[in-house]
Amino acid sequence: MAGSKLRLACPCLFGLESILNYEIKHIGGENITVTDGKVSFDGNVSVLARANLCLATAERVFIELTSFRAESFEALFQGVFAVPWENYIGITDVFPVKGHSLKSKLESIPACQSIIKKAVVERLKSKYNITYFEETGTLYQIQFALHRNIARIYLDTTGVGLHKRGYRRKSNAAPIKETLAAGIADLARIKPDSLVCDPMCGSGTLLIESAFKACHIAPGIRRKFAAQSWPLVPEEIWTEERNQALAEIEKHSSFRAIGSDLDPESVLLTNENAAKAGVASRISVSRSDVAKFTPPENAVTICNPPYGERMLETKQAEELYKKLGEQLHPSAANPCVIISPHEEFEKFFGRKADKRRKLYNGMIKCQLYMYFK
Ligand SMILES: C[S@@+](CC[C@H](N)C(=O)[O-])C[C@H]1O[C@@H](n2cnc3c(N)ncnc32)[C@H](O)[C@@H]1O
Structure with a gap:
């Protein structure tokens, strides 16, 4: 099975699909299809391992096992029963089910979960000739998505979400998600020789993800994945892919x-997280008010200022946007990229963005305001 093609699917934050599409092409994904919040592609188990290790904007890597129309529980049962589960799940393995339903007749999640579980159990009973599953072994998380009555059934190869890179065990009050920070670093056009500034760096996520991008550091290189304990993806595949990812690190890039x-706590936190991420030598941090910040020549400024509703009152946030505008003076030599949910950000900042992109920071609808001129 190791050489055969699998259908893989990666969910992502809304607004990052085109970046993830590009990343997937780069790691060798084929027959790519992009839908809202998800990119699907073909690849063998090497691509599966590479996707977990290298994709910066994917939330997870699923194997898509089947898709079919399911307007009744009977159809759902039969569609799931038809999957050759015995090729994946061993006799003692654990196989919980979770998922969601949108605009579909089968809308009860607990009912769908128990039908899917029953179908997998019945299939495995018929193959293993046993009646009781102890479920003490390796985890195979089954995931379902019902959308407009089409059921898609997946296995989650990732485990803990891919945004958990392993460097941010602690964070400040309002950290940005690592996958979103990676998308912003991409949209800010960070290169191996970039100089990047974040004058409100919090726990340092934007700086660390920029360093990963600039130095070609695979974001998952320091962590484990669920499929590492699956016979489907042999140990040597993981070793090969990890070694390849390590070989691709740009050790001589001039990124700073x-x-x-x-x-002051945020300054300590950024230093701590940068050290855990292995990029401390690239990042320097100090305590300072944004009101005193002037970007060095040819620096790209990336910034996630406080949001009125989460950290400061809206009025204070607006004052900060004004301060940012006064200090940054974006130009071709000093571009800047700022994420904010404030509809009138540009008014306070004092300039219309050259480009905007709608992005979601969790459930909060934001805009990325990009100034390149
Ligand atoms: C939304 S958080 C940034 C989160 C960061 N992107 C991360 O991932 O952790 C905003 C940060 O702005 C900082 N901040 C607020 N007012 C500031 C000011 N006047 N000057 C500099 N930093 C400020 C806060 O301390 C906070 O760490």
Whole structure:
């Protein structure tokens, strides 16, 4: 089975699909299809391992096992029963079910979960000739998605979400998700020789993800994945892919990053997280008010200022946007990219963005305001 093609699917944050599409092409994904919040593609188990290790904007890597129309529980049962589960799940393995339903007749999640579980159990009973599953072994998380009555059934190869890179065990009050920060670093056009500044760096996520992008560091290189304990993906595949990812690190890039924050705790946190991420030598951090910040020549400024509803009152946030505008003066030599949910950000910042992109920070609808001129 190791050489055969699998259908893989990666969910992502809304707004990052085109970046993920590009990343998937780069790691060798084929027959790519992009839908809202998801990119699907073909690949063998090497591509599966590479996807987990290298994709910066994917939330997870699923194997898509089947898709079919399911307007009744009977159809759902039969569609799931038809999957050759015995090729994946062993006699003692654990196989919980979770998922969601949108605009579909089968809308009860618990009912769908128990039908799917029953279908897998019946299939495995018929293959293994047993009646009781102890479920003490390796985890195979089954995931379903019902959308407009089409059921898609997946196995989650990732385990803990891919945004958990392993460097951010602690964070400040309002950290940005690592996968979103990676998408922003991409949209800010970070290159191996970039100089990046974040004058409100919090726990340092934007700086660390920029360093990963600039130095071609695979974001998952320091962590484990669920499929590492699956016979489907042999140990040597993981070793090969890890070694390849390590060989691709741009050790001689001139990338540097400068972070600052008013909060001394955030300065400590950024230093700590950068060290855990293995990029401390690239990033320097100090305590400073954004009101005193001037970007060095040819620096790209990336920034996630506080949101009125989460950290400061809206009025204070607006004051900060004004301050940012006064300090940054974006130009071709000093581009800047700022994420904010404030509809009138540009008014306070004092300039219309050259480009905008709608992005979601969790459930909060934001805009990325990009100034390249
Ligand atoms: C939304 S958080 C940034 C989160 C960061 N992107 C991360 O991933 O952790 C905003 C940060 O702005 C900082 N901040 C607020 N007012 C500031 C000011 N006047 N000057 C500098 N930093 C400030 C806060 O301390 C906080 O760390």
